[in-house]
């Protein structure tokens with residue numbers, strides 16, 4: 001087998017950033033050596049000052065396939081993923097039809113994905129009101145964990161779960177040893193806030209923000225922490241927005257509860273103060289809050305209360321965003337950002353003194369661990385899949401529709417000036433993206449836990 005050497009003066013490993021050569025044989029990294037130790041017979045690719053990071057793992061993506069491929073689909077989502085430096089996506093169990101709440105639905109998803117993916121993928125199983133009996137079969141079929149909603153998910157076909165329904169599911173979840181990912185907002189505070197805003201101007205971002213108060217997140221997190229204490233399952237809070245919940249999450253960790261937390265680039269980049277009225281491109285749930293909140297989320301990444309960052313890539317057809325009407329009450333809530341998350345994060349992280357090692361921990365290693373594939377991907381080390389991204393940190397660019405690569409090029413990041421350009425993405429040794437092109441046929445396959 002041909003030995004290939006990928007060199008850079010800035011290879012990002014868990015131990016830090018250093019000049020190195022990745023020695024790749026077939027799909028695997030055989031070794032990471034100082035450049036001088038590159039074997040003479042190796043086929044050499046020198047990326048110079050461009051950094052080599054582990055391929056990003058995005059454990060929070062809505063691919064919507066099968067059933068709503070017109071919203072996104074495996075082809076478009078994995079194309080955008082490859083262009084954005086990702087090598088593994090984990091698909092959320094809703095918005096596709098059928099929702100991934102049974103083994104039969106998972107098999108339909110596998111059939112839909114076959115031969116159409118440019119990066120690797122996995123699928124979370126869904127927990128809904130009445131599928132407690134499907135939990136262990138789904139675990140045996142290879143899902144890395146489960147996702148549930150404590151509030152209506154904004155789409156029919158995937159039910160939220162009440163506390164009694166959760167209690168019915170938790171013994172089985174606990175037996176699998178797999179994580180439960182929770183959309184942590186409770187309906188009570190949101191319903192009453194929304195009711196009191198019935199006559200408000202719903203083209204104002206502030207109206208939407210007031211309709212989803214921090215207390216909705218905080219009370220949901222309190223409920224989940226108490227269930228975690230009782231049932232001892234692995235709890236993961238998805239897309240944390242409310243910084244008010246951080247002290248209690250931090251205390252839960254000190255207590256030894258098995259809890260982890262993610263947030264998203266949009267909560268770390270945008271701030272409510274600068275979202276224009278009518279700009280439903282910025283609508284997501286929970287909402288983007290104020291600047292002070294954003295800086296507290298950054299502080300939580302610094303102190304480790306937030307473990308990692310994933311996109312919650314959630315596209316929809318343009319009409320559903322109601323861009324002309326600008327009504328925050330009725331527009332689809334979701335931000336699609338698979339292809340630009342790395343430069344968004346690099347731009348913001350660099351300004352706050354973070355390094356590429358932090359980025360790799362937040363965007364590769366952390367999510368890979370949640371999905372249970374951290375022995376295979378998410379790091380640059382001997383024995384790992386040759387999944388990596390070549391990232392030019394010295395170039396800047398302006399986000400245009402051509403940069404997005406997903407099906408409907410809608411994004412609140414359009415027009416933003418960002419630092420860092422993805423030059424190439426390698427999936428198990430193959431160049432799935434290179435300088436604006438997708439040189440190989442779709443090679444992505446499912447990772448089973």
Ligand SMILES: [Zn+2]
Nearest residue numbers: 060092312314
């Ligand atoms: Zn989501």
